[in-house]
Amino acid sequence: MTSPSRNFVTLRITTEDGVTGIGDATLNGRELAVAAYLKEHVAQLLIGKDPHRIEDTWQFLYRSSYWRRGPVTMAAIAAVDMALWDIKGKLAGMPVYQLLGGASRNGLRAYGHASGADLPSLFDSVREHLELGYKSIRIQTAVPGACLGRGSAVVV
Secondary structure: OEOOOOOEOEEEEEOOOOOEEEEEOOOOOOHHHHHHHHHHHHHHHHOOOOOOOHHHHHHHHHHOOOOOOOHHHHHHHHHHHHHHHHHHHHHHOOOHHHHOOOOOOOOOOOEEEEEEOOHHHHHHHHHHHHHOOOOEEEEEEOOOOEOOOOOOOEOO
């Protein structure tokens, strides 16, 4: 689990040949469950598996679990899938999107998330996002009864 402001779950798979693939297993609010599922249930199932058999591994993980199709299981399987594709792309010497048929667009629209504990700090955050080039900005200020900012938590 990584990131001081949010709990991102990042899976790293390393092949016997030392090639490493990275996959994202973040499930907001259930990070510990996904990390434990990967560590306690999935990791040992991957040892000795052929990293080139991505579809076979996906099917094995999806169908071999008694509790399947839930968000924790699917986040874990998605991370394994991403990491194996990352490995395949590295071995092929090309980005994964090229392996999957090439680019389908030249860019995409993204938005920034401006926030602040009060209106002056919120407006400062909006200006910072505009300076970064965002054309769309999600805006949020403090919510009564809650702390806003990194690692926000409800105050009881």
